[in-house]
Structures are given as structure tokens and as C-alpha cells.
Amino acid sequence: FNPDQQLTLSIDTLWDISGNQATELEINFTWNPPFEADSSDILFNEILPDPTPLVGLPEAEYIELFNRSDSVINLQGYTFINSAVAVVLADLLFEPDSYLILCDEDDTSFFQPYGLVLGLSVWPALVNSGDSLTLINPSGEIIDLLVYDDSWYRDAEKEEGGWSLERINPVWPCEIDNNWSASENSLGGTPGQVNSIFNDAIDSIGPEITALSIISDQSVQISLSETPENLFITVQQITIPELDLIGVEFGESLTDELILHFSEPLAEDQEYLIWLENVQDCWGNTSNDTLSFNSGFFAKPDQVLINELMVDPSPQQLLPEAEFIELYNITDHSFNIRNWQIDNSGIRKDIPDFELAPYGYAILCREQDTSLFFGFGKTIGMPSWSGLVNTQDSLALINEKGEIISRVAYKNTWYKNDVKKDGGWSLERIDPNKKCHGIVNWMASENSSGGTPGKENSVKGIEIENEILLWQAYLPDTNILVTSFSGEPDTLTILNSEYQTILELGLTLQKITIEDNRFDLHFYTDTNPIENTIYQFKIKGIKTCDQTETAEQSIDFGISIQADKKEIIINEILFDPFSGASDFVEVMNTSAHFINLKNWRIIKSDGFETIEESLFSEEHLIIAPGELLVFSRAPEELPVLYPISTNINNLKSLSGLPNFNNDRGTIIIRNNQLKTIDSLVYSDDMHFSLLDDLDGVSLERIIPSGDTKDPLNWTSAAESVGFATPGSPNSQLFKTAATGRVYLEPELFTPDNDGYHDQLHINYHLASGGWMGNIKIYSDKGIEIRRLINNDWLGSEGSKAWDGTNNEGEKVPVGIYIVYFEVFNAQGEKQLFKQPCVLGAKL
Known part of the structure; x- marks a missing residue:
């Protein structure tokens, strides 16, 4: 037969079972082959991949097909494919504009009350989170392809199960994911009938701008009401009169989001108008839309601060036992920290989109710890978190352009409290308005909870002690001069400072090194220094980190010489301190040259062998001619215990200083070549005999050039100076006057x-x-x-x-x-x- 050919069927002789003969029979007809569905004639119209928990439908998976053609379709020979599993459908006439429920053969009876059902002997289970479904006709052509995702529910509760996904518009020409959503039927779905969210309205409006967010000072992101038909958008289709648009790209995952890039930065707090023209949607509608926006403000360095750190939450006080980093916006402008990062010793972690309010706080923590901090303030759960090291670590807050907005390189010495540094207490910034980022502006929280996440720090208002003091200058190598300062400086003023040497050497600043409450300036000298010559370094113009002016300072320096015996002497010793206080030892340079005490040792001995020893310093430590240096485990105690006579400029911390016996003992000083330079055998009998209480009374050397081992060259420090003179000339120092x-x-x-x-x-x-x-x-x-x-x-x-x-x-x-x-x-x-x-x- 030929398609559409007019034919006649004639029957001449025909009897029924009773023997009756029929008259001549004849019928006219037209022959056509069986209808075979083309693309989109049959659609996947509804799916229930997760029937648990039960809402109202049978607790079984199903797929609903919709015949949107005007023909009856025999499904015999059609193939249904779920991922890699293919099932050939049985003989079944599928009426036009009707629905068919596919399910497991064992579940057929459950769905028969809802409409036409075709049970499959092999049912490929549907994946809850997402799967791929395909329908192929007998000729091998794809009739429909559906790759669904559980994000299509657009409802977190329904996504958990019991609700079907329904197609909205069966004649939708656009992106498939925007045409599906969770069923709104109270049973959880509509198998075998019109979908509860059915809407066949025709779109007659072109793409519009629905939202705008500022990514950086040179890029913004706009959201469109629908996905453009052409995914190539040119700069001619988007206009901002005041800006030069140099690039347009789609967002990473959403095709209805565009990122616009400009050749120059946005002006702060500026109103802009954006035009969207001739962008076509899949219905053929074109855009002609505008949106005005304000550029707002962009954070500059130190406007958003790392303000508080919980690096060691154990043992727990009253806060959650979890690490956190607190950010603080010190300005009256809000900042979006989208695309910002936290850098932890070179490992960068993305911060989720967040609007940081004026003078607002944000608590960064692990995503799984977010609920622990909800009661404390705005919290940002970090999907990926790099743990904070308890002893020391380096953190930086990086903006979307890779610029450092805030930086902290903390150490556990910053707690300034030996108990709190063992855990459970946060580190808090003292004054967020001062550009001091080191130890001078941090300390342990004083809040009884252990910290103050999400609110003003408990230590705010405590006075910061930060004085720039030039305390050392030395020549570690030919043509290299290093000057050491205490305090935290404003580094810009270092670069603009004025410096020189008396007996001109010609200085060129090479580098600046900053660590905790100290910084060093490294200079190159044009002229070689000469031995046995005293030079003087002068500097002025340096400001502290909080912009306090520092007066001109100077210090003597010269080439360090290897010391001979008695050129470094023991000048004073406190071996029986007040209860709870620490010993100290004072040494004096009696030579006419500079001496470097690096890797020198102080030794406690029983007269035969070493009991305890410690290095004076692992770094360069210069003692000038005639200079005194005092070493103590707690030098900060000395000005309190001996306020009259302590010279704080000559105090040095030495945590490993031996614990000297209160009655008698031996002290030895050896240089870096282990040569003994001086030694003292002391006893409490060397004190003034009429003193009843020796606690806190030091022994002073009377004559620097006298024999260290001569008991008559030692006596108690005077009562008039408080019984000790740490860092100052001895009260019993011999004077040349012959008579009193x-x-x-x-x-x-x-x-x-x-x-x-x-x-x-x-x-x-x-x-x-x-x-x-x-x-x-x-x-x-x-x-x-x-x-x-x-x-x-x-x-x-x-x-x-x-x-x-x-x-x-x-x-x-x-x-x-x-x-x-x-x-x-x-x-x-x-x-x-x-x-x-x-x-x-x-x-």
C-alpha cells in the first residue's frame, strides 16, 4: 500500500455460524502506517524519585508521560532509559492529550485508581538527588530527555521526600530547569492528571534586570528575569554611560546572571544607570530595561579588621568549644565581603557572600559550628576551614582583588597571661582605631566567658604602651649595619625618616624586619668601619603605629671584638629575691670596645661541674664600653620592686636564667668559644653583717677592676637605693674621694x-x-x-x-x-x- 491511497475492501461470500449467507459487503478506507512519535510529542511530565516519607500518594516511585500530540501512539517498541538501564515498553495505545503512569510492575495496582498505568517488569530506580531519563522511539530517535536535579524542588522541606517534581508548561521552549518545581497538590503529586502547577501562559516580556550586586570596584553582577536565548552577550547590549564596559560573562552556574567588567574603578557612593538592550529570550522577546544603583563603598586596608581570635578553645570557659575569627567594620559604611578570603599561612579559604554592617561584627567559624554561635551575633559558616595553630600563626583578610585588608601574625606571648595562654580564652584587639597590629595592641580577653564574639572587645579602652626606643646597633658583617628598636612603628615613616652616622659611613636602607614588639633596620655602609672606633647612629622622624611622634634618638656602635678575661664582669647579683620574685645577674663591659654576647653562656656550678646553664642570647646582643646589662626571668618585676634605682633600658629577659641558691654558689660566664671570662663564688656571708633580712638584697661589686673572687670586693646594696641597683651604677661603687x-x-x-x-x-x-x-x-x-x-x-x-x-x-x-x-x-x-x-x- 501507498500512504494516503484510497482503497476498497469487498467480501463476496460470507456465512455466520448459523449458516446465513451475507450479501455482498464493501467498505472504502485510506491506509497510513502506525503513528511514530517525533521529538517532544511525548514528554516526561512528572516524577516521584523519593516517595518517603509518605504524604498522600502510594509509597512508590513513578514517572508520568504526557502525549501532547494529536495522535494515538502505540508504545510497543519504544525504549525507556534511566541512566544505563534500558527497558522496552509493551504494546499500549497512548491517546492524544492524555497521561500515562510508568511504575514498577509490582506497584501497578497502587496507581490504577489515578489513571492509565504501564508496569515495567524491570524498574530502574530513580536517584533522589538527580538522574537522567530518556525516551526513544522505535527508529532510535530521542523523543524526550530529562536530566533532573533535586534543586528543582525549590523547597527544602519537600526535597526531603514524599513530593513529586512537576513540569509547569508542556510547551515551554526554554531552559528545562526553570520549567519544573515541587508539586503543590496536598497528596504530594498529580499522577495521571493535569499538574498542580500547570501554566501554559505565553511569555511576551523580554529579559529584565531583577537584581544587582557589586563584586568589586571594577565589576558588578546583574540577575535577569530569564535566561537569554543567545548565551553570547556583547558590550553593545549593556550600557552604563559613565563607565567603559570591557567584558561580559555569565556566572559560574546560573545562566540568568551576568558579570560586567569595567576598565576603571567605580566611584564611591555614586549613582549609576545601567541599560539592557536587544537581549532576546527563548520566546523571541527582546529586552529594553534599566536599573539604577549606588556603588556604595569599598573597604580599604584596616577598615575591616581581624578583631578577635579563639585559637585554642580548650579547656572551655563559657563560650562554645570551637575556633572562631571575629571581623569588625570600623566605618559607618557597609561592605559586601563576597569573594573575600581568609589566608592562614598561605592557605586561602573563601568567605561566603555576606554584608558587613557599619560598625558591625561577623563571626567566622567552621560551617558545622555555625549554630553554636547564633546567639552571639552574625555568623558566617566557612565550608572549608584551616585550623588555627595555638602557639603562633599568620592570618590575613584578602579582598576580591587580592589586596590585604587586615593582617595578624599572632603568638601565644600576646596573651600576656600565662594561665590564659593555655586555652579557653580569646585574643582581643585592644584599640581597633589604632593601626597597631602587633603585640602592643593585643591581649587575652578579660570577659569571664573567655571572649566576646560578636560584640565590643572586653579590653577596649586599655591604654596601649608603645614607645619607639633605639636600643642596639651592631655590625654583623663588613658594610652592614643593623639597628634594633623596641615598639611597633608606622613603617611608612621609617621610609621617610632621617638617619645618619657621626664619622660618616654613608647609609642605604636595605630592608625592614618586624617581629612582635621589635623591628630592625638593615643598612648598607658605603665606607668600611674601622676597628676600635666608636661611631654614633642618629635617627629622627619615626612615628609609632598610632602616629605618635618619636624624638631624635642616637646610639653608639662599633666593630665587635672578641672579649678577653675580665672585660665582661659580674657586677651585681640577686640570689635571694623576695618571695615569688626572680633572681637577676648584672654584667658590665669594662673594655674600650663593643662586645657581642651572642651565644655566650651563664652557668650555675657547684664548683666542680655545671648544674644549669643558659645562653645570654641566640641573636646579636651588643654591650657597649662601660654598659651594664641585667638578665632576669622576669625583668618587668624589677622597676616595681626597685623603683628608685632600676634602669629599665638595661633590662633583658632571660627565661633560662639559672635558679641560684639562696645561701652560696658559683656563677661562671663563658664566651661563644666556651672560654671562661669571669666567675664568682658567692655566699650570704658577703652581705653587710648588721642586716637582719637579706631577702631582696643584692650583692654589689665595689671595685670593677678588683678581683671578682675577693669577698671584700662585694657588699650589700644600700638601703637608700632600695637594696638593689639593677641596670644602674652600684650604690657601693668605690669613689676616689679620700675622706668623707x-x-x-x-x-x-x-x-x-x-x-x-x-x-x-x-x-x-x-x-x-x-x-x-x-x-x-x-x-x-x-x-x-x-x-x-x-x-x-x-x-x-x-x-x-x-x-x-x-x-x-x-x-x-x-x-x-x-x-x-x-x-x-x-x-x-x-x-x-x-x-x-x-x-x-x-x-
Whole structure:
């Protein structure tokens, strides 16, 4: 037969079962081959990949087909493919504009009440999260292809199961994923009938701009109401009058998002108008849309800060036992930190899209810890997290352009608290408005919870102590000068500072190294330094990190020489400190040249072998001619314990300083070649014999050039200086005066608190150390009215003051008074001084 040919069927002889003969039969007909579906004649119209938990439908998977053609289709020979499993369909007439439910053969009876059902003897299970479904006609042509994804539900609750995915419009010409959604039928689906979300409305509106977000100062992202037909959008189709658009690209995963790139940065807080023209959708509609937007503000360095760190949450205090990083916006502008990153020692992790409010906080933590911090403030769960090292680590906040917005290189010394550094307490920035990023601006939280995530730091307002002090200059190599400073500087002012050397060497700054509360400047010298020559380095113009001006500073330096014996001497030792305090040892450079104490050792010995030892320094440590250096495990205690006599500039921390015996012992100093330079055998018998309490009293060397091992060259520090002189000249240092003397100034004083001659100063200069004294004030009648000191331990020189009051604190009358000054020592020697003075008054 030929298609559409008119034919006639004739029957001449035909009997029924009763023997009746039929008359002549004839029928006209037209022959056509069986209808074979073409592309999209049959559609996958609804699927239930996850029937559990049951909502209202049978708890079984199904696929609904829709015949949208105007022909009956016999499905015999059609093939259904689920991923790699293919099933040939059975003989079944599929009426036009009707639905067919495919399911497992065992589930057929469950779905028969809903409509026409075709059970498959082999049912390839549907994957809940997403799968690929294909229908092929007998000629091998694809009728429909569906690659679904569970994101199509657009409803997190329904995505968990029991609800079908339904096609919205069976004649939709556009991207398939926008044409599916979760069923809205109360049973969970509509097998065998019109879908609950069916909508065959025709789109007559072109693509429109629905949203805009600023990615960086040179790129923005716009969201469109629908996907363009042509995925190649030119710069001619998008216009921003004030900007030069140089590129357009689609977002990484969404074809309705466009990223626009500009040749120059957006101006801050500027209104812009964007035009979208001649962009066509899949229905053939073209765009003609505009959107105005404000560029807002872009964070500059130090406007968003790493403000608090929980690097060691165990043992837990009251906060969640989880690491966190707190960010703080110090400005009155909001910042979107989309595409920003946290850099942890070179490992960068992306920060999710987040709008950081003016003066707002954000808590960064592991994604799984997010719920732990919800009660503390805005929280950003990081899908990928690089753990924070407890002892020290380096963190940086990086913006979308790769610029560093905030940087912190913390150490556990920043806690400034030995208990809190062991865990459970956060590190907090003290003053976010000061550009100080080192130890001077950080300390352990003082909040009883252990930290303050999401709110103002507990340590805010504590005064920052940051003074730039030039404390060392040395020549580690020919033509290299290194100058060391304490404090945290503003590095820009270093580059603009003025520096020079007396005895000109010609300096070129090569590099700056900064670590904790110290920084070094490395210079190249044009001229070779000369041995045994003292140079002086001067610098001015440096500011601290909080922009405090620093006065001009200078320091002597020269080529370091290998020390000979007795060129570094033990000058003072505290071996029996106050309870809870630390020992100290003071050394002195008696030579005329600079000496480097790097890798020198201080040793505690029993006279035969080493018991404890420690390096003075693993780094360069220069001691100048005549300079004193004091080493202690806790040098910060000394100015508190000895406020009168401590020179803080000469104090050095030495955590490994040996613990010296309180009664007797041996101290040895060896150079970097292990040669003994000085040694002291000490005992408490070397103290002044009339002292009852030796706690906190140091032993001082009397004559620097004398023998260290001579007990007579040592004695107790004077009471007048507080019993120790760490970093300062010894109170018992031998002076060249041959005889002692006492002198008063002024001889006429007027104690009326007017700031002029309010006190009588009794100055003494004794021939040697080791004296005790009494000072009494007598009236001209010989009556004792005031005792200033009574058997006090004196230095070789000093001063006492009388304010014109008696022993009861009452002011004495105007008149002549006698100062009686008696001194004596352990050898029984005694001296007596008597001098008159006048206590006057203004008329």
C-alpha cells in the first residue's frame, strides 16, 4: 500500500455460524502506517524519585508521560532509559492529550485508581538527588530527555521526600530547569492528571534586570528575569554611560546572571544607570530595561579588621568549644565581603557572600559550628576551614582583588597571661582605631566567658604602651649595619625618616624586619668601619603605629671584638629575691670596645661541674664600653620592686636564667668559644653583717677592676637605693674621694610648699662603701626634735631630706637647728658630722 491511497475492501461470500449467507459487503478506507512519535510529542511530565516519607500518594516511585500530540501512539517498541538501564515498553495505545503512569510492575495496582498505568517488569530506580531519563522511539530517535536535579524542588522541606517534581508548561521552549518545581497538590503529586502547577501562559516580556550586586570596584553582577536565548552577550547590549564596559560573562552556574567588567574603578557612593538592550529570550522577546544603583563603598586596608581570635578553645570557659575569627567594620559604611578570603599561612579559604554592617561584627567559624554561635551575633559558616595553630600563626583578610585588608601574625606571648595562654580564652584587639597590629595592641580577653564574639572587645579602652626606643646597633658583617628598636612603628615613616652616622659611613636602607614588639633596620655602609672606633647612629622622624611622634634618638656602635678575661664582669647579683620574685645577674663591659654576647653562656656550678646553664642570647646582643646589662626571668618585676634605682633600658629577659641558691654558689660566664671570662663564688656571708633580712638584697661589686673572687670586693646594696641597683651604677661603687664629707643645701630653707627651698637636703659623700648611719635634728637648745634615719645601711654617697617637721609630723618654729650625722661600719670605725642650718619663713 501507498500512504494516503484510497482503497476498497469487498467480501463476496460470507456465512455466520448459523449458516446465513451475507450479501455482498464493501467498505472504502485510506491506509497510513502506525503513528511514530517525533521529538517532544511525548514528554516526561512528572516524577516521584523519593516517595518517603509518605504524604498522600502510594509509597512508590513513578514517572508520568504526557502525549501532547494529536495522535494515538502505540508504545510497543519504544525504549525507556534511566541512566544505563534500558527497558522496552509493551504494546499500549497512548491517546492524544492524555497521561500515562510508568511504575514498577509490582506497584501497578497502587496507581490504577489515578489513571492509565504501564508496569515495567524491570524498574530502574530513580536517584533522589538527580538522574537522567530518556525516551526513544522505535527508529532510535530521542523523543524526550530529562536530566533532573533535586534543586528543582525549590523547597527544602519537600526535597526531603514524599513530593513529586512537576513540569509547569508542556510547551515551554526554554531552559528545562526553570520549567519544573515541587508539586503543590496536598497528596504530594498529580499522577495521571493535569499538574498542580500547570501554566501554559505565553511569555511576551523580554529579559529584565531583577537584581544587582557589586563584586568589586571594577565589576558588578546583574540577575535577569530569564535566561537569554543567545548565551553570547556583547558590550553593545549593556550600557552604563559613565563607565567603559570591557567584558561580559555569565556566572559560574546560573545562566540568568551576568558579570560586567569595567576598565576603571567605580566611584564611591555614586549613582549609576545601567541599560539592557536587544537581549532576546527563548520566546523571541527582546529586552529594553534599566536599573539604577549606588556603588556604595569599598573597604580599604584596616577598615575591616581581624578583631578577635579563639585559637585554642580548650579547656572551655563559657563560650562554645570551637575556633572562631571575629571581623569588625570600623566605618559607618557597609561592605559586601563576597569573594573575600581568609589566608592562614598561605592557605586561602573563601568567605561566603555576606554584608558587613557599619560598625558591625561577623563571626567566622567552621560551617558545622555555625549554630553554636547564633546567639552571639552574625555568623558566617566557612565550608572549608584551616585550623588555627595555638602557639603562633599568620592570618590575613584578602579582598576580591587580592589586596590585604587586615593582617595578624599572632603568638601565644600576646596573651600576656600565662594561665590564659593555655586555652579557653580569646585574643582581643585592644584599640581597633589604632593601626597597631602587633603585640602592643593585643591581649587575652578579660570577659569571664573567655571572649566576646560578636560584640565590643572586653579590653577596649586599655591604654596601649608603645614607645619607639633605639636600643642596639651592631655590625654583623663588613658594610652592614643593623639597628634594633623596641615598639611597633608606622613603617611608612621609617621610609621617610632621617638617619645618619657621626664619622660618616654613608647609609642605604636595605630592608625592614618586624617581629612582635621589635623591628630592625638593615643598612648598607658605603665606607668600611674601622676597628676600635666608636661611631654614633642618629635617627629622627619615626612615628609609632598610632602616629605618635618619636624624638631624635642616637646610639653608639662599633666593630665587635672578641672579649678577653675580665672585660665582661659580674657586677651585681640577686640570689635571694623576695618571695615569688626572680633572681637577676648584672654584667658590665669594662673594655674600650663593643662586645657581642651572642651565644655566650651563664652557668650555675657547684664548683666542680655545671648544674644549669643558659645562653645570654641566640641573636646579636651588643654591650657597649662601660654598659651594664641585667638578665632576669622576669625583668618587668624589677622597676616595681626597685623603683628608685632600676634602669629599665638595661633590662633583658632571660627565661633560662639559672635558679641560684639562696645561701652560696658559683656563677661562671663563658664566651661563644666556651672560654671562661669571669666567675664568682658567692655566699650570704658577703652581705653587710648588721642586716637582719637579706631577702631582696643584692650583692654589689665595689671595685670593677678588683678581683671578682675577693669577698671584700662585694657588699650589700644600700638601703637608700632600695637594696638593689639593677641596670644602674652600684650604690657601693668605690669613689676616689679620700675622706668623707657632709654638706647641706640650702643652709636656709623655708618649708612653706611654694616649690622653692621647701626642704633641707643632707648630702653625704663617704670614702668607701659599707657604712651605716644615724641622722638626728637638734634645736639650738640641744633637744632632739627629729630622727631622720636610724642605723640605716648607706651607700658611698647619697642624700636625705628634712621637711621641717618633728617626729610627730608637726612643723617646728623658725630658728637655728643642728644636723647630727653619725656613720659607722662593721670594723668599728665611726665618723661624726655636725652642721647648723636655718629654718626660715617669708615675711
